[in-house]
Amino acid sequence: FLTAVSPYIAEQVSKFSKVSASVIPNPMPTVPVISVDAMRRDGPQDLNAPVVAMILNGWGRLKNPLKGLKAFSLLRSYMPSARLRLYGHDFGPGQLAERLARAQGLIAGVEFIGTIQHSDLLVELSTSNVLLHPSLEEACPLVLVEAMALGIPVVAGDASGAVPWMVDHGKCGILTDVRSADAMCQSLLVLLQDRARYNTIREAGVRRAGEVFNADAVAE
Numbered sequence: 051f052l053t054a055v056s057p058y059i060a061e062q063v064s065k066f067s068k069v070s071a072s073v074i075p076n077p078m079p080t081v082p083v084i085s086v087d088a089m090r091r092d093g094p095q096d097l098n099a100p101v102v103a104m105i106l107n108g109w110g111r112l113k114n115p116l117k118g119l120k121a122f123s124l125l126r127s128y129m130p131s132a133r134l135r136l137y138g139h140d141f142g143p144g145q146l147a148e149r150l151a152r153a154q155g156l157i158a159g160v161e162f163i164g165t166i167q168h169s170d171l172l173v174e175l176s177t178s179n180v181l182l183h184p185s186l187e188e189a190c191p192l193v194l195v196e197a198m199a200l201g202i203p204v205v206a207g208d209a210s211g212a213v214p215w216m217v218d219h220g221k222c223g224i225l226t227d228v229r230s231a232d233a234m235c236q237s238l239l240v241l242l243q244d245r246a247r248y249n250t251i252r253e254a255g256v257r258r259a260g261e262v263f264n265a266d267a268v269a270e
Contacts, residue, residue, distance in 0.1 A: 056212030099131035118184035121234035198255030
């Protein structure tokens with residue numbers, strides 16, 4: 051028996067095996083650390099002063115954080131009140147991300163939060179307007195699932211491994227060229243300046259998280 055966490059991985063492993071892989075995605079955590087329904091009830095905050103979250107572990111090439119920071123810097127030229135919250139290893143106060151961002155003049159509006167407890171991370175993510183995920187390649191990152199479950203639209207890579215499949219090829223997020231800071235910025239603007247589309251994507255993400263990545267659905 052051979053399984054893969056996404057069609058992207060199934061395609062990659064098929065090159066090395068005569069057995070076809072069944073896709074069994076990573077499930078959402080089953081521990082009720084937050085009340086998802088309660089947090090979604092109020093809907094999005096003011097989209098004219100958006101809070102963008104970026105959650106990456108490590109300042110690596112495939113994570114592509116610098117382009118994400120540049121995209122946010124461009125976004126602030128259109129939305130000066132926008133804020134970016136950075137989470138994960140290397141992204142805390144005084145850590146590598148802040149030092150490199152400061153050297154390139156990319157710290158305006160940025161909060162370097164770093165690594166925090168998972169339950170706290172989900173609570174903070176629920177208060178964001180959008181998750182920017184600039185990663186160049188992914189297998190099945192749970193952060194996208196968690197964002198969708200919380201009703202947080204995603205802006206992510208149109209060729210980043212399993213990402214297009216996870217967001218249902220653009221129904222649950224905006225897919226863009228994450229190698230381009232300008233493309234990411236424009237995608238953020240498209241999302242944040244169209245409340246009807248924002249809400250449609252938001253609702254689609256909640257449905258997909260429950261139908262595809264819910265632990266019961268995965269177990270079945």
